[in-house]
Amino acid sequence: MKIVKPGKNETFDIELEEDLLKQNRVLAEKNRIRFDQYHVHAIDVLGSIGSGKTTIIGQVVKELKGRYRIAAIAGDLTTTIDAARIQDKGAIVIQANTGKECHLDANLVLKALNELNLEDLDLVLIENVGNLICPGEFPLGAHQRMVVVSTTEGPYMIVKHPYILLESSVLVINKIDLAQAMEVDIHQLREDALNIKPDLKVVFANGRRGEGIQDLIEALNLSGE
Numbered sequence: 001m002k003i004v005k006p007g008k009n010e011t012f013d014i015e016l017e018e019d020l021l022k023q024n025r026v027l028a029e030k031n032r033i034r035f036d037q038y039h040v041h042a043i044d045v046l047g048s049i050g051s052g053k054t055t056i057i058g059q060v061v062k063e064l065k066g067r068y069r070i071a072a073i074a075g076d077l078t079t080t081i082d083a084a085r086i087q088d089k090g091a092i093v094i095q096a097n098t099g100k101e102c103h104l105d106a107n108l109v110l111k112a113l114n115e116l117n118l119e120d121l122d123l124v125l126i127e128n129v130g131n132l133i134c135p136g137e138f139p140l141g142a143h144q145r146m147v148v149v150s151t152t153e154g155p156y157m158i159v160k161h162p163y164i165l166l167e168s169s170v171l172v173i174n175k176i177d178l179a180q181a182m183e184v185d186i187h188q189l190r191e192d193a194l195n196i197k198p199d200l201k202v203v204f205a206n207g208r209r210g211e212g213i214q215d216l217i218e219a220l221n222l223s224g225e
């Protein structure tokens with residue numbers, strides 16, 4: 001099979017992009033310092049549109065709101081639907097609309113943090129824009145990255161997105177109730193993920209029913225306190 005790829009330094013806009021990524025990294029470090037200053041733990045939640053990010057975040061909020069003071073930052077292009085869904089579960093929510101951008105960036109998160117009273121918080125869950133590629137190069141300053149993939153995305157979602165997994169500590173394989181109908185082997189998905197990153201924590205979940213949420217809380221090291 002013939003394959004074409006750009007060579008080194010052949011990508012257009014390379015200077016512009018490098019500058020942008022550098023600026024983002026500087027702001028991400030500032031966000032991290034701010035989180036640490038207030039002892040707030042921050043988690044960047046990634047996944048394709050419809051994989052179940054909002055559902056899972058909602059379940060985590062429902063489960064942990066008695067133990068932690070939680071806020072969420074809901075990234076989306078233009079709507080506030082997800083923010084309202086998470087708010088209903090009992091978290092303070094800031095909507096971060098990116099307009100046309102396919103990822104959150106550290107500057108937008110900084111703006112959201114300016115709207116939050118970090119002194120009164122323990123945990124910030126950041127729902128990134130639904131995409132498994134664009135957010136990869138834009139750290140937000142969060143302590144952890146968690147990826148949500150679902151069985152309805154088919155059997156190759158994980159092998160096709162190695163980079164995002166390499167930068168994450170937890171993977172949720174969601175919609176396990178639909179695996180059979182999709183003819184997707186969830187154990188194979190888990191194996192594919194561990195081949196990419198052997199120390200990744202992998203959790204099976206049915207976000208809708210709240211199954212696997214306890215395992216997820218443990219995988220995120222949030223079961224203490």
Ligand SMILES: Nc1nc2c(ncn2[C@@H]2O[C@H](COP(=O)(O)OP(=O)(O)O)[C@@H](O)[C@H]2O)c(=O)[nH]1
Pocket residue numbers: 047048049050051052053054055056082130174175176177178205206207208209
């Ligand atoms: N059957 C099933 N549906 C789910 C599950 N988790 C989420 N959903 C549904 O999938 C749709 C997309 O979920 P959502 O959380 O909005 O995905 P997001 O775009 O990643 O935030 C919603 O209709 C959810 O109710 C699950 O485990 N099983």
Ligand SMILES: [Mg+2]
Pocket residue numbers: 053054055082127
């Ligand atoms: Mg969502």
